[in-house]
Amino acid sequence: MVATVSNLGCLGTLALGNSSPDDIEQLYTATRKLTKKPFAVNLFVSNDIKxxxxxxxxxxxxxxxxxxxxxxxxxxxxxxxxxxLPIDLNTQIETILRLNVPIVSFTFGIPSTQIISKLKQKGIIIVGTATNQTEAMRVQQKGFDAVILQGIEAGGHRASFLSDGTSGPSTTLLNQQTSESITIPKILTGGIMTGQQIAGHIGQGADACQLGSAYLFTDEAKLDKAYLDTLLAGESxxxxxxxxxxxxxxxxxxxxxxxxxxxxxxxxxxxxxxxxxxxxxxxxxxxxxxxxFWAGESASIGQRQSTASLTHKLISDFRTKVPDM
Structure with a gap:
């Protein structure tokens, strides 16, 4: 899935938060064999966990x-x-540095200044995740290259690190709230399922959009039958x-x-x-x-298809709305 998305001109991301250094190397190497295009990896931040x-x-x-x-x-x-205890982020980072991973995103917080410095010295693009304006400001102040803005509609774990995550602005409102305060590239996520929505958010100031739930319906996601059937029913x-x-x-x-x-x-x-x-x-x-069954608020409109089919449609529908891009 990650390789297909990147091969089609978007940016795939490997979810490696729970992965050991050996697993990170295996998954990254296997994906690299399938694409020459850039792709990212995502890691969890677990500071001071006892x-x-x-x-x-x-x-x-x-x-x-x-x-x-x-x-x-x-x-x-x-x-x-x-x-x-969770896998030590420092050991994961050492593997990331050795593999020359081009882009690393973080969720659940901000890694140590030492980790940020090591990644920047290696020329690695680092991306933080925020669920409100205050968190986004913190990401920007720490020198990240971009920030993922996660609206309350997003499926799966809340990325919150300055609050418990029980509340927060919608994706659209979060984009608006950060229009002047955030000057690094903004990647919007949460409830985004179509190319038309991507175009709308970019038209309102986002630099890119990140989709998760839409790809749950793809063949490559390999969801358990009960999980997929529940989502396809569209009633939950x-x-x-x-x-x-x-x-x-x-x-x-x-x-x-x-x-x-x-x-x-x-x-x-x-x-x-x-x-x-x-x-x-x-x-x-x-x-x-x-x-x-992790799912975003808009997951009920998802459709069964391949990763390539979905990605092609997202690009086509986006270009219909924004023909110059």
Whole structure:
């Protein structure tokens, strides 16, 4: 998917936030063999994350117990389940530097000054992600080359790092709010599904747009059947929930997201480690209420097609609205 998007003149991005250095090298090298065009990688920023206390973990396990019980899983072992810290960003960066990756984007925060300096010395373009004007200003002040502005409509995890992510401006409003304060290139994302929408946002001052949910419907996305069928039905509502991973994310509303409202949840990524067995069992027995179907607010208008077909259509529809580009 990433290679196809780049080969067609856009910029594909490899999602490598949870990847080990070895996996980063393998995935990057495999993608590089498929395209000579530039593509980016995306990494998570996980500053000052500490393992949860025994009390915090116990409260979260208790909150999850009804869901585990419903799936026929004994949740008692969760009290003894070892939680692990996320992969060290510094080790990921060393691999990025060695591979001469041309573009790196970050989400969930801003990496250390040392990391920023190393990437800039190597000539790597660095892109931050923000969900409001204050975060965008922070990204700009830290010397990033561009900023991804994530509206509240976006599917998947909120990129927020100066707030909990439960609120924020729409994609259109965020573009307007940063029209004068942000002078680095602005990449708009959230609820964007068509070339006409891309043209509209660029006409209102964005420099580019980033799409996620639209590509969930492509053959190359290889979604589980239940996930894809749910999206294609076009009847599901989405909500922001941190029940699955510990960080707020836009996901198809379900029994689990309803049950976890206002419940004790461990911070990211530890909540995800606690819910992993639940998600695995639920997927195996098609209990979709306990599986996260990440999706943006506009995902209901997506259509099955190949990555190439979608990308061609986005470009064609965009050029219809903006013929000079």
């Amino acid at each position: 393992l949860p206390t025994h009390e915090e973990k116990s409260k979260s396990v208790k909150a999850l117990q009804p869901s585990y019980d419903e799936l026929g899983i004994d949740p008692s072992y969760l009290h003894h389940k070892s939680l692990t 509502q989405t909500c922001l929930s941190k029940g699955f991973t510990g960080k707020y994310a836009r996901v198809v509303s379900s029994k689990f997201t309803d049950a976890m409202k206002n419940k004790a949840v461990l911070a990211f990524p530890f909540q995800g480690q606690l819910t992993m067995d639940m998600r695995t069992k639920a997927t195996a027995i098609n209990e979709n209420d306990f599986v996260p």
